[in-house]
Structures are given as C-alpha cells and as structure tokens.
Amino acid sequence: MADIESATAQKLLKAFMQFRKTGWHDKKISGHNPSEFKVLATIQQGANEKDYEMKLSEISQRLQVTPPTVTQIINNLEKDGLVERTVDPEDRRAVKIKLTPTGMEATAKARIRFTETFTGLIDYLGEEESEQFADLLTKVQHYFSELNR
Amino acid sequence: MADIESATAQKLLKAFMQFRKTGWHDKKISGHNPSEFKVLATIQQGANEKDYEMKLSEISQRLQVTPPTVTQIINNLEKDGLVERTVDPEDRRAVKIKLTPTGMEATAKARIRFTETFTGLIDYLGEEESEQFADLLTKVQHYFSELNR
DNA sequence: TCATATTACTTAGGTAACTTAATAATTAAC
DNA sequence: GTTAATTATTAAGTTACCTAAGTAATATGA
Numbered sequence: 001m002a003d004i005e006s007a008t009a010q011k012l013l014k015a016f017m018q019f020r021k022t023g024w025h026d027k028k029i030s031g032h033n034p035s036e037f038k039v040l041a042t043i044q045q046g047a048n049e050k051d052y053e054m055k056l057s058e059i060s061q062r063l064q065v066t067p068p069t070v071t072q073i074i075n076n077l078e079k080d081g082l083v084e085r086t087v088d089p090e091d092r093r094a095v096k097i098k099l100t101p102t103g104m105e106a107t108a109k110a111r112i113r114f115t116e117t118f119t120g121l122i123d124y125l126g127e128e129e130s131e132q133f134a135d136l137l138t139k140v141q142h143y144f145s146e147l148n149r
Numbered sequence: 150m151a152d153i154e155s156a157t158a159q160k161l162l163k164a165f166m167q168f169r170k171t172g173w174h175d176k177k178i179s180g181h182n183p184s185e186f187k188v189l190a191t192i193q194q195g196a197n198e199k200d201y202e203m204k205l206s207e208i209s210q211r212l213q214v215t216p217p218t219v220t221q222i223i224n225n226l227e228k229d230g231l232v233e234r235t236v237d238p239e240d241r242r243a244v245k246i247k248l249t250p251t252g253m254e255a256t257a258k259a260r261i262r263f264t265e266t267f268t269g270l271i272d273y274l275g276e277e278e279s280e281q282f283a284d285l286l287t288k289v290q291h292y293f294s295e296l297n298r
Numbered sequence: 299t300c301a302t303a304t305t306a307c308t309t310a311g312g313t314a315a316c317t318t319a320a321t322a323a324t325t326a327a328c
Numbered sequence: 329g330t331t332a333a334t335t336a337t338t339a340a341g342t343t344a345c346c347t348a349a350g351t352a353a354t355a356t357g358a
Contacts, residue, residue, distance in 0.1 A: 008279050009267040015286035016173065017187070021213055022293035025169065026343095035344055038166070057306060064170055069345060071308055093306040093353045117296070118158040118165075124292045129285065130157050136274070136282045137164040143273045144171035147266070175314095184315055206335060218316055220337055242324045242335040 024117070029110045032080070038063055039073045040082065040107040043097055053096040055088065082106055173266070178259045181229070187212055188222045189231065189256040192246055202245040204237065231255055 025034050032040075042062050046054035060070045074097060077083040082103035088094035099107060122130045174183050181189075191211050195203035209219045223246060226232040231252035237243035248256065271279045 006264075006268060006271065008271055008276060008283070009264050011283045012267050012270065012279060013263055015283040015290075018290045019286045020174065022290050023297065024165065024293050033343065055306085065344085066346065067307060068309080068347085073344090075308095088306095091306080091354070093351095095307065114162055115155075115158050118161045119155060120296070121161065121289065121292050122155065122157055125285070125288065127157060129288075130161060132281070133285045133289065134157070134160045134164040136278065136285065137168045139274065139278075140270065140282065141164075141167050141171050143270050144173050147269070148172065182314065204335085214315085215317065216336060217318085217338080222315090224337095237335095240325070240335080242322095244336065 029113055030106065032082075032106060032110070036073055036077055036082075037107070037110045039070065039077065040099065040103060041111065043083070043099055044104070044107050047099065053086070053098050056095045056097060059097065077103070178262055179255065181231075181255060181259070184222055185226055185231075186256070186259045188219065188226065189248065189252060190260065192232070192248055193253070193256050196248065202235070202247050205244045205246060208246065226252070 027034075029037065039059060042059050043054050045062075046052050046058070056070050056074065057067060059074075060067045063070070074083060074085065078085060081100055084098045084100055086096050086098065088096050125133065176183075178186065188208060191208050192203050194211075195201045195207070205219050205223065206216060208223075209216045212219070223232060223234065227234060230249055233247045233249055235245050235247065237245050274282065
C-alpha cells in the first residue's frame with residue numbers, strides 16, 4: 001500500500017482539481033448548451049447504429065442521467081426546433097425522439113467543433129501520449145466506478 | 150496535423166465524457182460540500198505557507214472563481230462554525246478568513262479522505278502510471294488554458 | 299377479465315456551484 | 329480633495345442535475 005502522505009497522491013489530487021477547471025466542456029456552441037449537445041449526439045448515435053429512433057429512456061440510460069433530466073433537455077431542444085417527439089405506436093407510454101434537419105445541422109457543427117479541439121490536443125500531446133491518456137482516463141474511471149459500490 | 154476524423158479523437162472525447170461522470174468530486178464529507186472543502190483547504194494552505202490569514206480575494210484567485218462565489222461559500226462555512234471572518238486592520242475593505250478548531254478538524258478529515266481515495270488509485274494504477282497520469286492531466290490542462298485565449 | 303402492479307414519461311420543486319451587474323465602503327492617486 | 333480603483337457583498341440568474349409525486353398505458357395473474 002502506498003504511503004498515506006504520498007507526494008504522488010497530493011500531486012494527483014492537485015492535477016485532478018486543475019483539470020476540472022479546464023472548461024473543455026463548458027462553452028456553448030451557437031447558443032446551445034453542452035448538456036443539450038450530449039443529448040443530440042446520443043440521438044444521432046442511435047440513428048447511425050441502425051435506422052432507429054431512440055426512446056427517451058434509452059437516452060437517459062446512455063447518458064446516465066435520470067429521465068426527468070432528459071425530459072427537460074428535450075423540452076428545450078424541441079422548443080428550439082432541433083428535435084421532435086413522437087409517441088411510440090408500439091408502446092404508447094414511450095416517446096421516440098428524432099433529430100430535425102436543423103438538429104442534424106447543429107449536431108454536425110458541434111461534432112466538428114469538438115473533433116477540432118481534440119485533434120488539436122492530439123497534435124499537442126502526440127498520438128502515442130494521446131492514446132495513453134485516453135486509456136488512463138478509462139482506467140481511472142473504472143477505479144472510481146468500483147469505489148462507488 | 151492529425152486526421153480530422155481520427156479514431157483517437159473520438160476515443161479521447163468519449164474518455165473525457167466518461168471520466169467527467171466518475172464523481173470523484175461529488176460526495177459530501179460529514180455534511181459539507183466539495184466546494185466548501187476546496188475553500189477550507191485553500192485557507193489551510195495559506196496558513197501552512199506562513200502564519201497567514203488569507204483574504205477572501207486571494208481565495209477567489211487561487212480557486213479561480215469570482216469573489217461572490219467565495220463570499221457565499223464563506224457565509225455557509227461561517228454559519229456552520231468552520232471559519233471566522235475578521236476585518237483586515239491594514240485595509241478595512243478586506244476580510245481575512247481563519248479556520249476555527251472545528252474547521253481545522255473538518256479539513257483534516259476531508260484531506261485524509263481524499264488522500265485515501267487517491268492512494269487507492271495509485272495502488273490501482275501503479276506508481277509509474279500514476280505519475281504519468283498526473284503529468285498528462287497537467288499537460289492537457291495547459292493545452293486547454295492556451296486554447297481559451 | 300379485471301384488479302393490481304409495473305413501466306414510461308412528465309410535473310413540480312429543490313440544490314450545488316457557479317455567473318454577472320449593481321452597490322457600499324474604503325483606500326489610492328493626481 | 330475629488331475622482332478613480334479596489335474589496336467585498338447583495339441580488340438575481342443559469343446550468344445541470346436530483347427526488348418525489350402524478351398520469352397514462354401496458355403487463356401480470358387469480
């Protein structure tokens with residue numbers, strides 16, 4: 001077991017806190033919030049995987065947030081005309097969500113924006129370290145998800 | 150320049166998003182919020198560096214949040230008896246913040262909790278990868294802080 | 299088959315951690 | 329000695345969540 005007052009632990013903690021403040025995630029893109037784009041991207045993913053309109057509950061599962069959260073985000077997206085709700089004819093309790101053409105455009109624009117940012121990061125770190133970093137992030141995520149159980 | 154549709158970029162983005170949901174940062178410790186502990190830890194740091202009572206504005210600078218944010222957090226901490234405000238006699242606009250004994254205890258407890266968590270992480274990753282990860286986090290943070298300027 | 303349980307979503311209300319804009323009090327600068 | 333700048337606070341707003349309670353539809357099983 002590593003020493004409880006380990007310098008590495010302190011260094012890690014500090015690095016975590018700094019990293020949290022980078023704000024890689026905080027900017028609006030053409031007036032839409034990060035949380036809205038996450039939902040848009042999730043819907044698009046579903047549409048790509050198969051010709052598939054995603055249920056609200058599936059969005060909630062994929063993003064690991066509660067259904068009311070998704071309902072609210074979808075409300076905003078629908079109000080802005082990026083998304084359409086339709087009652088599932090096979091289960092009339094369920095709601096299927098579909099991107100409108102405007103929604104697809106916005107999603108594409110955001111995806112490009114994020115990809116540019118991360119491509120820039122890869123240039124900055126180099127391909128090898130970037131891969132390493134992604135792997136480490138995933139590994140660390142596993143550690144914490146096991147802690148919380 | 151790396152390919153704009155690079156798999157690594159997608160992988161990184163996904164890893165970032167997952168990592169964001171780990172919640173390493175979200176739990177209360179004996180009824181106090183993470184943001185409150187960040188302030189407590191900052192005050193303690195100042196007290197350690199020299200025999201030094203930190204001004205509210207300095208807390209704000211160190212944590213990179215606006216002064217009203219700190220004011221509010223300090224209000225809560227003071228209400229809970231973890232912290233004391235005193236007007237700076239050398240500049241009566243300024244407020245100096247000091248930990249009470251209760252505050253010191255709470256801070257110590259939280260520090261131990263965090264150190265345990267991160268020591269556990271080091272055991273999980275190994276010392277070498279942990280150092281690497283901390284360095285990468287810092288490097289990535291630099292990238293993003295240069296982007297936003 | 300019909301009463302009960304379960305599921306899918308929504309509504310209502312709340313919280314944490316921030317922000318900006320405006321204001322009060324004090325100190326600094328010319 | 330007035331004006332400008334600085335320090336902190338108050339007020340109000342935002343984002344991204346949450347829980348609890350409610351509605352409507354479907355599934356279960358006696």
